[in-house]
Amino acid sequence: MGFQRDLFAPEGQAVAPVPGMLLVEDAIGAEEERALEERIDAAPLEPFQFGQWRGKRLTANYGSAYDYQRGRVAEAPPLPDWIEALRMRLAPLAGRDPQDFVQALLIRYDPGAGIGWHRDRPQYGEVLGLSLSAPAVLRLRRRRAQGFERRSIELPPRSLYLLRGEAREAWEHSIAPMAVTRRSLTLRTLR
Numbered sequence: 766m767g768f769q770r771d772l773f774a775p776e777g778q779a780v781a782p783v784p785g786m787l788l789v790e791d792a793i794g795a796e797e798e799r800a801l802e803e804r805i806d807a808a809p810l811e812p813f814q815f816g817q818w819r820g821k822r823l824t825a826n827y828g829s830a831y832d833y834q835r836g837r838v839a840e841a842p843p844l845p846d847w848i849e850a851l852r853m854r855l856a857p858l859a860g861r862d863p864q865d866f867v868q869a870l871l872i873r874y875d876p877g878a879g880i881g882w883h884r885d886r887p888q889y890g891e892v893l894g895l896s897l898s899a900p901a902v903l904r905l906r907r908r909r910a911q912g913f914e915r916r917s918i919e920l921p922p923r924s925l926y927l928l929r930g931e932a933r934e935a936w937e938h939s940i941a942p943m944a945v946t947r948r949s950l951t952l953r954t955l956r
């Protein structure tokens with residue numbers, strides 16, 4: 766299914782903007798994408814809350830959530846069957862064990878919503894993301910003595926990406942506010 770490339774492969778293969786990132790294009794089909802969009806829209810989405818700040822993106826957590834007030838992982842509803850089935854199919858596309866991914870985050874970015882520069886909380890390990898509904902650019906940066914080193918990676922709809930190792934630990938990532946609605950499903954491991 767789909768085209769897979771290691772974005773950080775040796776010379777002669779795909780150009781590597783950041784070691785530790787894998788991109789799988791067309792990880793799912795268009796019909797399944799529409800069904801997932803409907804499931805995400807039907808989920809109990811709420812504005813992302815970071816302390817007293819409310820984000821424009823709408824989110825729902827399963828398996829666990831992060832409590833920004835207390836600075837720790839908190840309980841969340843268990844993964845629904847449809848997310849369990851999806852993780853069983855997606856994780857092997859990235860060469861990972863599905864059972865390792867115990868947290869799921871559904872996100873809907875309505876027009877004007879994005880996500881600022883961040884690294885996922887340190888309690889979480891690898892990050893597996895499925896990008897839906899619209900093309901997006903995943904921006905990456907890491908601090909250097911002379912300023913930030915930056916990279917950008919196109920995320921076509923229905924693409925799956927994995928952040929691990931250097932891509933997960935040394936680089937921050939963000940998505941600029943979008944003009945159209947975009948959805949995503951993120952799966953994470955716990956450390």
